[in-house]
Amino acid sequence: MTPHIHLHVLASGSKGNAAVVEGPTGSVLVDCGLSRKRLFERAREVGCDLTRIEAILVTHEHSDHVSGLPVVFRHFGVPIIATTGTATGHNGLAELPFTLIDHDAVLEYGGMRIRAFPTSHDVNDPMCFRFEVRDENSPSKDTLDTVAWATDTGYLTDEALDALYGCRILGIEANHDPRMLATGRYPAWLKARVSGARGHLSNVQAAEALPTLVTHQTETIVAMHLSEENNRPSIAIRALAEAVGAQPTNGAYTEARTPDGLLSICAASQHRALSVW
Ligand SMILES: [Zn+2]
Ligand SMILES: [Zn+2]
Numbered sequence: 001m002t003p004h005i006h007l008h009v010l011a012s013g014s015k016g017n018a019a020v021v022e023g024p025t026g027s028v029l030v031d032c033g034l035s036r037k038r039l040f041e042r043a044r045e046v047g048c049d050l051t052r053i054e055a056i057l058v059t060h061e062h063s064d065h066v067s068g069l070p071v072v073f074r075h076f077g078v079p080i081i082a083t084t085g086t087a088t089g090h091n092g093l094a095e096l097p098f099t100l101i102d103h104d105a106v107l108e109y110g111g112m113r114i115r116a117f118p119t120s121h122d123v124n125d126p127m128c129f130r131f132e133v134r135d136e137n138s139p140s141k142d143t144l145d146t147v148a149w150a151t152d153t154g155y156l157t158d159e160a161l162d163a164l165y166g167c168r169i170l171g172i173e174a175n176h177d178p179r180m181l182a183t184g185r186y187p188a189w190l191k192a193r194v195s196g197a198r199g200h201l202s203n204v205q206a207a208e209a210l211p212t213l214v215t216h217q218t219e220t221i222v223a224m225h226l227s228e229e230n231n232r233p234s235i236a237i238r239a240l241a242e243a244v245g246a247q248p249t250n251g252a253y254t255e256a257r258t259p260d261g262l263l264s265i266c267a268a269s270q271h272r273a274l275s276v277w
Pocket of ligand 1: 013014017062064065152225
């Protein structure tokens with residue numbers, strides 16, 4: 001596929017999430033668990049132009065996804081889009097003029113077709129999104145580029161598996177290493193929550209899903225929402241790499257690539273922006 005969409009993960013993890021998806025004619029911001037200052041700093045780091053933002057999409061109401069929304073919304077003044085469950089699920093969001101959608105809605109922003117899909121998480125009505133650019137001039141509206149990711153989900157719903165299939169850029173939650181979580185210092189109730197069906201996807205779950213999601217169209221896999229307590233980038237990347245036959249490109253295992261060089265694996269971070277072109 002020729003890139004028509006670019007993904008800028010400005011932050012990913014339990015301390016704050018924000019991503020910008022840049023389409024042919026504009027961009028959308030997905031979640032904002034960063035302050036306005038931090039959002040702009042991170043965007044500047046990777047040369048991401050925030051003036052192109054046409055809408056803010058919100059996946060769910062946990063603070064690490066919405067803490068910066070009221071201030072950032074006032075800055076951009078663009079539509080802010082969520083399910084009713086998300087919009088009403090957090091006191092801090094009550095004043096915001098949400099455009100309400102269902103978790104299977106289809107939207108158009110930035111020259112992209114954006115399809116929502118439901119995730120499984122301990123909140124009211126969570127979702128993630130698949131972004132597509134189509135060739136509007138071809139009779140069959142051929143797909144030119146696709147980007148999707150799923151985070152904050154205890155398992156991949158059938159809709160998520162469908163939405164993530166064959167994307168050029170495939171983001172997948174690799175929240176925790178099951179052994180680190182089991183032997184770590186979290187209390188039992190929190191371990192159960194994280195690993196439960198409405199918690200977070202583990203490295204193992206993500207790796208198990210890859211063989212069915214990755215096709216010859218897939219160029220980049222981004223491990224997302226890594227726990228700083230119960231995971232390491234090298235451990236997550238190793239797990240995903242083994243699932244698709246990729247090898248590390250450096251001794252620290254911070255990136256991996258298949259022997260034919262066509263598919264690479266990297267990890268988004270809480271502390272740095274990551275751009276995938
Ligand atoms: Zn989260
Ligand atoms: Zn969450």
